[in-house]
Amino acid sequence: MMIGASSFPAIAAAVRAGRGLAAKADIGAAAAALGLSGAGAVPVGDDCAAIPDGDGFLLFAIEGFMNEFVAADPWFAGWCGVMVNLSDIAAMGGRPVAVVDALWANGADEATPVLQGLRAAAERYGVPIVGGHTNVRADRRQLSVAVLGRARRLLTSFAARPGERLIAAVDLRGRYREPFANWEAATDAPGERLRADLALLPEIAEAGLARAGKDISQAGLVGTAAMLAECSGVGVAIDLAAVPAPAGVDPARWLMSFPSYGYLLAAAPADVPEILGRFTARGIVAGDIGTIDASGLVAVVHDGACETIWNVKAEPLLGCHPRREAA
Template identity: 70%
Template sequence: MGSLALSSTAFEAVAAKLRASRGMAAKADIAVAAARLGLGGQGLGTQGAVPVGDDCAAIPDGDGYLLLAIEGFMNAFVAGDPWFAGWCGVMVNLSDIAAMGGRPLAVVDAVWASGEDGAAPVLEGLRAASARFGVPIVGGHTNLATDRSQLSVAVLGRASRLLTSFDARPGETLIAAIDLRGRYREPFSNWEAATDAPAQRLRGDLELLPFIAEAGLSRAAKDISQGGLVGTAAMLAECSGVGVEIDLAKVPAPDGVDPARWLMSFPSYGYLLTATPAHVPAVLAAFHGRDIAAASVGVVTAGRRVELVQGAARETIWDFARRSLLGCGPAVLQLDEAAAPAVAEDAA
C-alpha cells in the first residue's frame, strides 16, 4: 500500500485541485434538481417520509426497508467503453445497496443505442456483471433508434438495519475501505478491481456492509462515487450536519499513484464509514479479513467544513457555512453567490 504524504507545496496544490474538481461540481448539480423537485430541508422527500440525499431511497417496509437506487452514465463513458459501462451499471448500483447495509434483489436497465450492434457491448457488460454478482436483470427499456448510446440502471434491495448518510456524529472515526487489487481503466479515473475477481469474492465483499450494519458496528456509510473520496466525505458530512477532517497520510492508496487523481477516483469497491472508537477495530478487522485495505483516515467534527490535513498543514475543501453541496441535509443553507467561490471544472 502506498503513501499520499506530500511536501507542503504539493499538499496545497492537491487541495486546490480537489476544490476545483469536476466530480465535486457534478455533485453540486444535485442541489439544483433537489430544489426544483421540492426536496431537501430535513433531507425529506416531497411526502416527508423518505430522506433524500442518500445512496438509495430507504422505504420502510415491514420490519425492514426496501432500497431503491438508480444511476445514469456519462455519454462519453458509454461511447468510449460500452462493455465496462454495462458492467458498471450493475456494479455501482449494487455498491449503493451495500453502502446502506442492504442486499440486492433485482436490476432493471434503460439502454438507448444506434441499432443492435451499438447496444450489444453494453448489454453484454450488463449480463456479465449480473451473472458474476448473482443479481438478476428482470426488465427495463430499450430504444435502438437513437443517434447515440445512453445507459441508466436501477436496482431494488432490502435492508434490515440501515447504514445512512444522515447518522455520522462528531467524535466518530472516519474509516475508508478500498479494494486496491486493481488498476486504472483509462482514460477515466475509474479504479477497476472487479472484472477479474471471482464471483465468490465479489459477493462476499459486498456482504461485509450488511454484516457491519446488523452487528451495530456503524450507523453511517457511503460508497465512494464519482466525487472521489473527498467529495463523498463532503456529501456524508452535509447530510449528517457535521464536518470531517481527512488525514491525507492515512488514506489507503496503491503504490505510485498520483495523490490528486486518487482522491478524485471512483473505485469499483470503496466505502466511507463512521464508527465510535470502540467499534473501529472490529470494522477494520472485517475488511482486513477479506484483504481489503481499510484504515482510520480522519474524524467527524462538530464544524461545518471538509478539511484535508497533513501534520500541521490544513486546507478547507468545502465550507458549508458558505454554500451547500447536495442541498439535502438537516439545515440546507441559502447560497450566497457573492461570498461563495465558483466551482471550476478540471479535465480529470
C-alpha cells in the first residue's frame, strides 16, 4: 500500500476515529449487560460461538444489518446476509451447515429484493436457507441472518501468541460497492471458486498451520486486529507497506473497509510461507503484515514511524479477554 510520509499520521488518526472501530466498542456494553465474557464455558468475542460437540465444535453466529444499508441496496444486503455469516464460519476453521433469516419490510414488494439476494448467495455458495421469520407489515426494511456450522479444529480469536506473525489475506478481484466501504469481490465469482476459497480456512486449521484468526469485519483490518489482540491478550504492530491493497485505493479508506473475503491469521514464523502459498495458489493476495507481541498495543508502522491506534489492556474494546475477566 503506497503511503506518503506526510500522510501517515492523518491515516492513523482517521482509523483511530473510524465509525467501525467505535461500533465494535459498543459490544462491550452489551456483553456486560448480558453477563458475557471470554471467560465463559463458551467464550464470547469470537466470530462465532464455538460449542463443544463430540470431537469438534458446533459454530453459531448471527449478523444484523444497518437500516441504511438495507434500504439503499436491498439485494446486496440479502446477499451479504449469507456471505458474511459464511465468512464468520470459515474464520473459525469451520464449514457451514445451514442459514436462517429474519426479515421485516413494509409490504411484499419491499421484501422481494432482499429475499432474492439471500437466495442468490445461498445457491452460489451451496448452503441451504432452512427457514426464519418474515414480517411484511413493518414500517421499514430490517434484516438479520444467522448461520450454523461445524469445525473439526478451531481458529479462534483467543489463541494468538507473542512471537507469531500476523497474516492478512484479501481477495482484491473486486471493486467498491458505493456508497459504503464494502469491497465487493463475490457477486461475479463462480460458486466453485467461492466455496473453495472459503475452504482454505478450515484446511489451514486442520493442517495445524494456524490456531488464531479472525474475519476482517466492518471495523476494517486494523480494528479487526484490535479485537484479535484483546481476546488473545497480545499487541500487534502492522506494517502498512505489507498490507494487501488494490492499486490506487485511498489508504485510510482501505484500512477501514469491509472486504467480501478478508482474514487475519496468527501463525508461527516457520508456517507463514506455507499459509501464504495456499492463498496465492487460489489468486488471493496474502502477506505477512506484522508482529505479535505482549504489549497490548495495536499500532501501525510505516517507514520507521509508529502510531498507536488502541491500547487494548488500558481500554478494552470488547471487554472479552478471559484473563482480565478472571483476575
